[in-house]
Amino acid sequence: MMRFSALALSTAVALVGNLGIALGDCSFDEISLQTTPGFTITIDKEYKILEDTIAKVKYGLYCDSQPKGVDGVDKWFKVPVSSVGVRVPIASGFLEALGHRDALTAADSPGNLTNICLDASKIKSLDSDEQANVDVVFSTDAASDGDKSVRLPTDDSLSPLQKAEWIKFVAAFFNDEKSSDSLFSSISDAYNCHWSNLQNVAHQPHAYWIQYADNNGKPSYNIIDSSYQKSLLAGAGATNDTSKALDDSSDLTKFQNAIKDADFVIDQTNLTEYGKRATEWYSKFGYSDPQNSGVSFLLSRNIWRTDKYTSKSGVSNFPEFGYVRPDLVLQDIISVIEPTYDPGHTRRWMLWLGGTNEDTVAIDADNYDCSSPWISSVTKCTARSDFTGSGPDTSDSSEKPDDSDKDNSGSGSSGRTGKIVGGVVGAFVFVVLGIVGLHYFNRHRRNARIQALRQSDFGGEGINLHDARRFS
Numbered sequence: 001m002m003r004f005s006a007l008a009l010s011t012a013v014a015l016v017g018n019l020g021i022a023l024g025d026c027s028f029d030e031i032s033l034q035t036t037p038g039f040t041i042t043i044d045k046e047y048k049i050l051e052d053t054i055a056k057v058k059y060g061l062y063c064d065s066q067p068k069g070v071d072g073v074d075k076w077f078k079v080p081v082s083s084v085g086v087r088v089p090i091a092s093g094f095l096e097a098l099g100h101r102d103a104l105t106a107a108d109s110p111g112n113l114t115n116i117c118l119d120a121s122k123i124k125s126l127d128s129d130e131q132a133n134v135d136v137v138f139s140t141d142a143a144s145d146g147d148k149s150v151r152l153p154t155d156d157s158l159s160p161l162q163k164a165e166w167i168k169f170v171a172a173f174f175n176d177e178k179s180s181d182s183l184f185s186s187i188s189d190a191y192n193c194h195w196s197n198l199q200n201v202a203h204q205p206h207a208y209w210i211q212y213a214d215n216n217g218k219p220s221y222n223i224i225d226s227s228y229q230k231s232l233l234a235g236a237g238a239t240n241d242t243s244k245a246l247d248d249s250s251d252l253t254k255f256q257n258a259i260k261d262a263d264f265v266i267d268q269t270n271l272t273e274y275g276k277r278a279t280e281w282y283s284k285f286g287y288s289d290p291q292n293s294g295v296s297f298l299l300s301r302n303i304w305r306t307d308k309y310t311s312k313s314g315v316s317n318f319p320e321f322g323y324v325r326p327d328l329v330l331q332d333i334i335s336v337i338e339p340t341y342d343p344g345h346t347r348r349w350m351l352w353l354g355g356t357n358e359d360t361v362a363i364d365a366d367n368y369d370c371s372s373p374w375i376s377s378v379t380k381c382t383a384r385s386d387f388t389g390s391g392p393d394t395s396d397s398s399e400k401p402d403d404s405d406k407d408n409s410g411s412g413s414s415g416r417t418g419k420i421v422g423g424v425v426g427a428f429v430f431v432v433l434g435i436v437g438l439h440y441f442n443r444h445r446r447n448a449r450i451q452a453l454r455q456s457d458f459g460g461e462g463i464n465l466h467d468a469r470r471f472s
Contacts (some may be wrong), residue, residue: 011269028047029178031177035188041172047139063177079173085108126145136149138150164325200387207238209223212284223246236333306350308347319347340390380397
């Protein structure tokens, strides 16, 4: 009898424990929002309301049965959801950061997902048949998939932290708000810390985020001044004059004049000639002889993009993971503009396009551990007020490979020819100064010889690349 009672008690405890887990899965945790991300969360005893204040759509989430008599709700979802479809890359990134990658079972373009931890065999194409097999579809439009679709922001009108805080919105469909709140707080703390650390730079460089587009055969040149880009550049200690954004975006000359004071440009043009994208870029933006242009960022070759980290097929990881981790994106940009701030930082998304090699990195097990993913691990930032700047990274390091290996056409070939001619001129100058040195043999002439050699590397009117930022 006692054995039976003990067994019954043990079973009861197990049942209560299981019940507690079930109830815990369906509990509604109230959290606060740190920014103004464009959505709100309202908690009730039986349901919660997510309001997309940008698109003006309200989603009701409940555990057991759909509440009655609740006005103004456009769509209802039973939570936690177990199967998700995605039409926007950022949704996959949020799921990965939250630890819910296994819930992703359908996608608009499965082949464009870059997360190597996803089970590709289980992810179906999100057609009309698959819509019925998922609980929710995260999309660009709240109406894309009928009652299943939920909108996530895809433009850059939100700041990096505002956009990243939508992880809490996605987490609400899994009743995982506490985890998302903790992760976002760490991301926000790191982002704000690095931002603050870069606000004492003595000589702030100029930087622009730019884009070329072909509008039905008509070229369009744009300085991007959206909140997302402006916030990142300011956080890295850079300045720019976004009032130079042009009314007539088709005027190439005015565009080139508007950005000629730049020390750095970050480009987000859709470039397609892989292996020759540097040449493609120079061509689209009208720079036929960049090394004799007298333009600072061209002379220092500080042209960057955010698509270094890719899938094996070349799809950029930035829209999937980058938007989720603005703290890491900011550190990437800082490492370009102020390389001595954190010499140990490894760039993930920033690709140097100033040469002709394209040093992309394919995501694999060597740089992304599925059992301990860095997307959900935040390194704490240490506040400092002593950093006053370091100057641009213009050396031909491993991040800037020798541009003689690839792309034998266009500006790449011209640049190498210039170096050869410059070398001949440099040799001649060296001989002349050597003769003068025999007569004068003083420090002034020796320094002049060294300076002449540095100038001759690029031919014509040389410039010290390590000090390029001062020529703005």
